[in-house]
Amino acid sequence: MQLDAKIPAGPIQDKWSNYRFDLKLVAPHNRRKFEVIVVGTGLAGAAAAATMGAAGYHVKAFTYHDSTRRAHSIAAQGGINAAKDYHGEGDSIYRLFYDTVKGGDYRSREANVYRLAEVSNAIIDQCVAQGVPFAREYGGLLHNRSFGGAQVSRTFYARGQTGQQLLLGSYQALAKEVGAGTVELHTHAEMLDLVVVDGRAAGIVVRDMETGEIRTHSAHAVILATGGYSNAYYLSTNAMACNGTAAWRAHRKGALFANPSFTQIHPTCIPASDESQSKLTLMSESLRNDGRIWVSKAAGDGRAPGDIPEDERDYYLERRYPAFGNLTPRDVASRAAKVVVDEGKGVGPLRNGVYLDFAEAIGRLGKDVIEARYGNLFEMYERITGDDPYRTPMRIYPAPHYTMGGLWVDYDLMSTIPGLFVAGEANFSDHGANRLGASALMQGLADGYFVLPYTVAGYLAGMLGERPVPTDHPEFEKAAAETRDRLARLLATNGSRTVDWFHRELGKIMIEHCGMARSEEGLRRALAEIPPLREEFHRDVRVLGDNESLNQSLEKAGRVVDFFELAELMCRDALYREESCGGHFRVEHQTPEGEALRNDEDFSHVAAWGWEGEGAEPSLTKEELEFEYVELAQRSYK
Amino acid sequence: MDLTLRVWRQSGPGDKGRFEEYPAKGIDEHMSFLEMLDIVNERLTLEGIEPIAFDHDCREGICGTCGVMVDGRPHGPWEGTATCQLHMRAYSDGDTITIEPWRAKGFPAIKDLVVDRRAFDRIIESGGFISVAAGSAPDANNTPIPQEAAEFAMDAAACIGCGACVAACPNGAAQLFVAAKYSHLSLLPQGQPERWTRAESMVDTMELYFGSCSNHGECEAACPKNISLDFIALLNRDYLRSKWRNRRLAGQKG
Ligand SMILES: Cc1cc2nc3c(=O)[nH]c(=O)nc-3n(C[C@H](O)[C@H](O)[C@H](O)COP(=O)(O)OP(=O)(O)OC[C@H]3O[C@@H](n4cnc5c(N)ncnc54)[C@H](O)[C@@H]3O)c2cc1C
Ligand code: SF4
Ligand code: FES
Numbered sequence: 001m002q003l004d005a006k007i008p009a010g011p012i013q014d015k016w017s018n019y020r021f022d023l024k025l026v027a028p029h030n031r032r033k034f035e036v037i038v039v040g041t042g043l044a045g046a047a048a049a050a051t052m053g054a055a056g057y058h059v060k061a062f063t064y065h066d067s068t069r070r071a072h073s074i075a076a077q078g079g080i081n082a083a084k085d086y087h088g089e090g091d092s093i094y095r096l097f098y099d100t101v102k103g104g105d106y107r108s109r110e111a112n113v114y115r116l117a118e119v120s121n122a123i124i125d126q127c128v129a130q131g132v133p134f135a136r137e138y139g140g141l142l143h144n145r146s147f148g149g150a151q152v153s154r155t156f157y158a159r160g161q162t163g164q165q166l167l168l169g170s171y172q173a174l175a176k177e178v179g180a181g182t183v184e185l186h187t188h189a190e191m192l193d194l195v196v197v198d199g200r201a202a203g204i205v206v207r208d209m210e211t212g213e214i215r216t217h218s219a220h221a222v223i224l225a226t227g228g229y230s231n232a233y234y235l236s237t238n239a240m241a242c243n244g245t246a247a248w249r250a251h252r253k254g255a256l257f258a259n260p261s262f263t264q265i266h267p268t269c270i271p272a273s274d275e276s277q278s279k280l281t282l283m284s285e286s287l288r289n290d291g292r293i294w295v296s297k298a299a300g301d302g303r304a305p306g307d308i309p310e311d312e313r314d315y316y317l318e319r320r321y322p323a324f325g326n327l328t329p330r331d332v333a334s335r336a337a338k339v340v341v342d343e344g345k346g347v348g349p350l351r352n353g354v355y356l357d358f359a360e361a362i363g364r365l366g367k368d369v370i371e372a373r374y375g376n377l378f379e380m381y382e383r384i385t386g387d388d389p390y391r392t393p394m395r396i397y398p399a400p401h402y403t404m405g406g407l408w409v410d411y412d413l414m415s416t417i418p419g420l421f422v423a424g425e426a427n428f429s430d431h432g433a434n435r436l437g438a439s440a441l442m443q444g445l446a447d448g449y450f451v452l453p454y455t456v457a458g459y460l461a462g463m464l465g466e467r468p469v470p471t472d473h474p475e476f477e478k479a480a481a482e483t484r485d486r487l488a489r490l491l492a493t494n495g496s497r498t499v500d501w502f503h504r505e506l507g508k509i510m511i512e513h514c515g516m517a518r519s520e521e522g523l524r525r526a527l528a529e530i531p532p533l534r535e536e537f538h539r540d541v542r543v544l545g546d547n548e549s550l551n552q553s554l555e556k557a558g559r560v561v562d563f564f565e566l567a568e569l570m571c572r573d574a575l576y577r578e579e580s581c582g583g584h585f586r587v588e589h590q591t592p593e594g595e596a597l598r599n600d601e602d603f604s605h606v607a608a609w610g611w612e613g614e615g616a617e618p619s620l621t622k623e624e625l626e627f628e629y630v631e632l633a634q635r636s637y638k
Numbered sequence: 639m640d641l642t643l644r645v646w647r648q649s650g651p652g653d654k655g656r657f658e659e660y661p662a663k664g665i666d667e668h669m670s671f672l673e674m675l676d677i678v679n680e681r682l683t684l685e686g687i688e689p690i691a692f693d694h695d696c697r698e699g700i701c702g703t704c705g706v707m708v709d710g711r712p713h714g715p716w717e718g719t720a721t722c723q724l725h726m727r728a729y730s731d732g733d734t735i736t737i738e739p740w741r742a743k744g745f746p747a748i749k750d751l752v753v754d755r756r757a758f759d760r761i762i763e764s765g766g767f768i769s770v771a772a773g774s775a776p777d778a779n780n781t782p783i784p785q786e787a788a789e790f791a792m793d794a795a796a797c798i799g800c801g802a803c804v805a806a807c808p809n810g811a812a813q814l815f816v817a818a819k820y821s822h823l824s825l826l827p828q829g830q831p832e833r834w835t836r837a838e839s840m841v842d843t844m845e846l847y848f849g850s851c852s853n854h855g856e857c858e859a860a861c862p863k864n865i866s867l868d869f870i871a872l873l874n875r876d877y878l879r880s881k882w883r884n885r886r887l888a889g890q891k892g
Binding site for chain 2: 047050051054065066067068069070072074075084086122124125126127128129130131133134135136137138139140141142158159161163164165168171172173175176178179187210239240241273274276277278279281380383384385386449450453496498500501542544545549550551552553
């Protein structure tokens with residue numbers, strides 16, 4: 001297969017306007033004739049559904065949540081970037097574009113990233129007009145902060161609840177359309193398969209989670225905005241229900257999966273307290289502005305932090321990266337924490353964390369200033385751990401957080417299946433091998449409000465006069481029957497272990513071998529361990545209850561089945577990529593000082609994998625990345 | 639610690655439901671309340687008993703998915719805390735904990751501890767938004783908003799839509815939720831053009847599903863985000879005004 005990203009011609013600044021000028025349009029009176037399915041109502045999906053509904057298309061939106069106000073997007077704390085340059089610091093669309101390509105360690109597509117930066121300002125305008133209460137200065141204008149190592153203040157935020165407020169904005173916009181009847185809403189409705197007819201996306205198979213009924217829906221185009229797959233690691237900062245099923249099912253139907261091993265591990269999360277831990281809580285990265293990270297110089301030091309004198313502490317980030325110190329980018333900070341914990345210097349009862357210490361900042365600025373800056377985070381930390389961070393250092397450790405990889409899409413955000421579009425965290429498009437802080441919210445809303453409404457229209461324009469494939473087409477009936485069988489098999493197995501047990505075991509393999517540091521040996525071991533575990537799952541899982549009422553174990557079981565296959569592909573991709581870049585660190589490829597070593601010669605491409613059937617090796621297709629504007633350089637934070 | 643749970647079990651909307659008792663042995667004080675339920679559920683599964691259905695997602699107190707009555711209190715004993723943020727430190731060895739779903743006319747039962755809160759969405763669909771087509775917004779800094787106004791709106795916008803206020807109310811009223819949603823938008827300059835239609839339609843829709851407010855104030859005490867009763871005062875005042883204003887506006891339209 002050849003991958004054509006369909007990048008418009010012309011200088012990068014003009015590509016998106018040229019594209020829109022050349023676009024075939026759908027006249028307003030014709031839009032009602034087109035049906036569009038949107039799966040997922042997080043930032044990306046809600047924005048797309050609301051915008052396309054308002055434009056006059058017949059939209060059907062689906063979410064497994066009980067309400068569209070509750071996607072994982074709601075948990076984002078830090079903020080959203082835009083190139084407004086409201087503070088006269090020399091920021092610009094070009095700088096945001098440049099920073100994003102560099103931050104992604106030169107593994108993203110320039111044209112897409114430029115467009116993202118270009119529409120970023122309109123997102124802020126849109127959100128403010130919708131009533132998103134962003135932080136303001138005394139004069140009433142919008143406030144910004146610098147975030148995640150950026151040298152300009154371009155991050156807009158609403159207290160520590162930016163994701164919540166942005167999602168409420170798009171949720172309300174969507175609710176308006178639902179009320180007006182332009183969007184037909186299906187909640188507690190989980191997509192379990194994609195239906196492809198004559199090579200095009202024709203519709204989906206959905207399970208009603210309250211009655212178990214399997215229904216099929218058809219449309220002219222299908223948009224997946226179903227989020228990321230960090231929960232393949234079991235423990236992550238993602239919401240409990242986040243999963244990869246929609247993307248994986250589309251992959252099995254022919255959509256290529258790009259760079260699955262590009263995952264981001266966030267450095268500041270609260271370490272696990274025991275086996276029963278169900279998820280990890282992120283502590284905002286902003287804490288690193290004032291907290292100092294350290295461990296004892298001696299391995300196995302059992303002393304309380306207050307009893308360890310200054311000269312016996314190792315402020316390892318300040319030592320290794322004097323220029324950036326505690327503010328080194330996420331991937332670098334995470335790996336450095338792993339190094340010291342692996343050396344036996346970890347802190348806390350399970351020795352699985354490092355200290356984030358505010359004593360010096362409290363001494364310098366006073367407790368009041370620290371409380372004003374981080375009061376709510378300190379309170380959240382204390383609620384979870386029972387420790388008071390004003391008196392004793394916080395304990396933190398990295399945790400899986402975000403997946404840069406996802407379904408391959410072209411400039412139109414269309415996958416390799418015509419008519420199947422992918423938006424938000426579910427696609428691979430804009431963040432390369434590492435995502436910068438506050439850029440995921442930007443991307444989700446860019447895709448939903450400002451990109452898909454054009455690109456999907458361009459696709460639909462060519463289908464005027466065609467009706468969607470009827471759902472009594474044999475392909476629909478086949479997909480529905482297969483889904484029913486899959487569920488029936490899970491219920492009939494009646495083995496001896498719970499779904500969570502299998503998910504935890506898979507997570508252990510993944511974090512150990514495909515986490516912050518990866519090696520050929522470890523990845524080969526993971527690839528040897530996952531298939532038997534998967535087979536054991538199919539033989540020995542116990543899912544009680546029936547299909548005909550709410551059954552949370554059955555839902556989970558279906559998602560874990562797909563995580564098994566996805567996890568294998570993640571390891572395979574990590575093994576294939578013989579370089580270290582962004583969040584992907586192969587121990588074989590590092591500088592003598594232990595820094596990541598890219599291999600631009602051989603790996604300046606997107607690795608897009610194709611499903612070749614159960615048990616068969618996946619196929620690999622490459623999209624070469626060309627850098628016309630950004631100069632490739634080794635990232636250095638010394 | 640060893641605990642005993644008294645849990646509401648109900649197989650579906652048609653079932654009458656009943657309490658069942660389950661032991662929860664060897665619970666660590668560092669676990670969250672929902673992790674304790676996870677453990678009990680895994681043990682029940684291995685014993686062949688269908689696990690307890692309960693709602694949850696973010697487990698960080700922000701999505702509003704979780705929410706059960708714990709010993710008669712919405713979200714349990716900790717003030718300003720959603721169920722998912724409650725930790726087992728709150729309990730001691732030997733305690734019995736009673737866990738029930740939200741009970742209100744507006745929230746029909748789905749299964750065990752899970753109820754249907756979609757009525758909240760119907761209220762938002764009727765007017766809880768500001769109309770603005772994508773791409774038509776003016777520059778964000780065109781309209782300065784005094785910092786206090788933005789902060790006040792944010793206080794209201796912090797509502798997570800969990801429904802604890804309804805569950806706490808002896809009348810099953812949704813006034814605190816609607817007031818929070820209404821005030822967030824109506825305190826901002828951007829929310830003014832639709833203010834009066836918003837007040838009227840949100841309240842009228844609310845009354846189709848929920849009981850009436852008689853100012854008990856139980857809702858504020860139960861709210862995990864400490865949403866203030868003051869917003870109810872604003873909603874009530876605006877609703878009364880909206881009745882004659884909307885008539886006048888309609889008259890102007892002709
Ligand atoms: C703790 C945390 C903090 C973060 N903070 C920031 C931040 O400060 N700034 C930033 O830019 N980014 C941040 N991120 C990342 C960002 O929040 C996410 O990447 C982004 O919100 C994803 O949005 P989305 O619309 O793509 O997907 P989601 O919000 O995950 O939505 C997915 C939707 O798809 C639906 N869905 C999925 N599968 C199916 C299916 N099979 N059937 C039906 N429906 C389905 C779900 O119900 C949901 O509606 C953070 C992430 C985490 C975990
Ligand atoms: S007002 Fe409080 S209790 Fe009511 S839904 Fe909102 S957050 Fe929950
Ligand atoms: S699970 Fe999200 S608020 Fe409790």
